[in-house]
Amino acid sequence: MLSQRDIERDKHVQDVLCWRESMTRLPDKQFFELMRMYLGEIKTPYNKQKLIEELGAFLRHDSNRKILVRLLSEADIQIISAISFIPDSTQERLNDFFSGTFSYAALYERLLNLEERLIIYYKKDAASGSYVLAINPLLDDILASYISLSAILPHPLCAVPFDGTLFVPSPLLLAAFISFVYGHADLCKADGAFKKRTYNAITTIFPGKEKYLQLLTQAWIHLSLIKEDKDGFFVDYARFVSFAQLEEYFQYVYICVASCGHISRTGLRAQSQLLLDIAASVPDCGYTKDSLLRLGLIIAARRGRSDMNVPLRGSRFSQILNKYHQEEKEPASEEVSLSVVERLIEAAITGGIFVQKGSDGSGQAIYASNDLFKSAAQPIPYVDTVLNIDAAFTVTTFPGMPLAGLLPMVQCMDIVHFDATAEYVITKKSVLRSFDMGLSPGQILNMFVDACLYDIPQNLKVSIDEWYHTYSSASLYQGFVLKVDADNDQLSQKNPKLASHIRAVLAPGVYLLDVNTTDEAEQVMLDSGIDYIGSVKTVHDNVAITSFPLLRGGLDVFASNRNASAADQISVKEQDLYLRELHQQVEAMQLDRDRLEGLKDRIDRKIILTPVQLRPESVRIENNEASGMDFVGKIRLVEKAMETRSMIELVFDVRQEIHDTVMPRIIGTPLAIEKQGEDALVRVRVEPDQSEQLFSIGQARMVRRLRSSLFHEVRSK
Secondary structure: OOOHHHHHHHHHHHHHHHHHHHHHOOOHHHHHHHHHHHHOOOOOOOOHHHHHHHHHHHHHOHHHHHHHHHOOOHHHHHHHHHHHHOOOOOHHHHHHHOOOOOOHHHHHHHHHHHHHOOOEEEEEOOOOOOEEEEEOHHHHHHHHHHOOHHHHOOOOOOOEEOOOOOOOOOHHHHHHHHHHHHOOOOOEOOOOOEOHHHHHHHHHHOOOOHHHHHHHHHHHHHOOOEEEEOOEEEEOHHHHHHHHOOOHHHHHHHHHHHOOOOOOHHHHHHHHHHHHHHHHHOOOOOEEHHHHHHHHHHHHHHOOOOOOOOOOOOOHHHHHHHHHOOOOOOOOOOOOOHHHHHHHHHHHHHOOOEEEEEEOOOOOEEEEEOHHHOOOOOOOOOOOOOEEEOOOOEEEEOOOOOHHHHHHHHOOOEEEEEOOOEEEEOOHHHHHHHHHOOOOHHHHHHHHHHHEOOOOOHHHHHHHHHHHHHHHOOOOOOOEEEEOOHHHHHHHHOOHHHHOOEEEEEEOOEEEEOOOOHHHHHHHHHHHOOOOOOOEOOOOOOOOOOOOOOOOOOOOOOOOOOOOOOOOOOOHHHHHHHHHHHHHHHHOOOOOHHHHHHHHHHHHOOOOOOHHHOOHHHOOOOOOEEEOOOHHHHHHHHHHHHHHOOOEEEEEEEEEEEOOEEEEEEEEEEEEEEEEOOEEEEEEEEOOOOOEEEEEOOOOOEEEEOOOOOOHHHHHO
């Protein structure tokens, strides 16, 4: 059996072979230009494999390796760290990841520069067949000490601690809002926003909770916990029972994910699992919102590569489901967009999954995970007695009971105020509602007796009995009714095949059954041995309740990298000194202007690692920029870019507006030139949104043809 060291060695060998193969796939022009920059003029006859071996030897030379890492900038380290931590990195993924840090053009230039410096390259992914970014395996060992999680997810320094009131969701709040929905059928508009009257009531009853309750309402509608019929919105109690069996922190995750919109069952589970892993991976010091977003993008990209076969955590209800039903498999990795992760993070902040710790020196808020979502969090111990009922039927509910325990009680109480505790009132209307939902006076009273800290008032017992007498004095039923003769009455009720289907005993020998169709009714009769059935009517639909997808606890996916630290900060002064020395050597060579500028440009791009590379004959003179009144030069540059399938950069004095975004610089691929009077328009496929737009070449202050990736033609095939 191979040791871990042998496995790593074999992987390194395979990676080196992959890098060499990628070099051989380069078009001749790019291949030989690269070789000339590092090895000098190529003598014929030549052998590509031998040249690649020489290039590898150049990178293995100790002094060259030391200078290469000496010239790394902070931005270089951020990018190579991102490529290291994000599987199957592409420019598009990195553009999302570094949104707000690098512009598309700046990231493009930096990636191209890292290619030319032989630090990164493109390889073909065996699984997808697409080309992805990778770090040069010949430099793995020397770059390892510079690659760290902290380079891309820096630990913030809390300059100002948060001194406000932290919002954290609770079963008490969820139950209180369920009670509110019971009494407000006109809860919200068609778009999910609260109606004005509803909003005013929420502001009075739940002060300061308006934003969360709006999120909660949208989530419950999307989860089908709240539904709408001709009379307005109503609570699907049976589905809430299923929801309440989930562990508390799973409930909050589902709420945050579902609040973002309607998604499939598979998507709901995948995004919920993603949010759980994000929450578990946030360190105690917290992250800024930008870092939370980056963390989410990394974890989303890594999900397909991680071992997701972790035992599911669940309540007793979940364990029973798991025992009798085949456990759902982890959904396949899906491409999660930047916008999806942004919505999840925003919802998780509003939903109390992330709580504010303070702010850093620049005023950015710092968020840590709610303690419920820490990977080592212990289940919350619950208590059974949390109520106090006074003689006026006012009920004060204290924290401590899970949602599953509170659900039956809020059927027969109306919420009047919520703060640290929840205050309800028991009214005739609320108790009649619980009778409609199948509770008997005895069940209601027993439920209150079990949950109360003290004895319940005697007048409450009397009132509930009186209300039930009024309620039951006249009843209207619909459904399948079974009538048997008096002799078989007791026998029928004791029949186990029949008793479980009796919804109500309407009279001696007359039973309302809980079946929905004639076929079901006949099957019940057949199973119970009764041949005769009475007349058929319809009953309320008894739709099967779909259980919620099972989740596992969140994983800190960076637990093994958490304490890894980058190498000592590279001195910018030391870099500048070395580059100035190279500039002085070039200036002393007394070259013509074009070759002088060409070598200086290579020095500034950090391609020159040793003075031996200062070879004037290796410079290929090419004009890639036209500006000002040079209209013909601009046209030729655009035509050249179209011929070579290169991108161009257009700079305008007047900012251009694209999809409500004002941009001073346009980056994209030119597709066609259209004449327009004295001017010419270029049709550009704009990056990164890929929209096609027309721009004036004459009005552009500067047109520049961007250098193409070394692997551009390879990736385009």
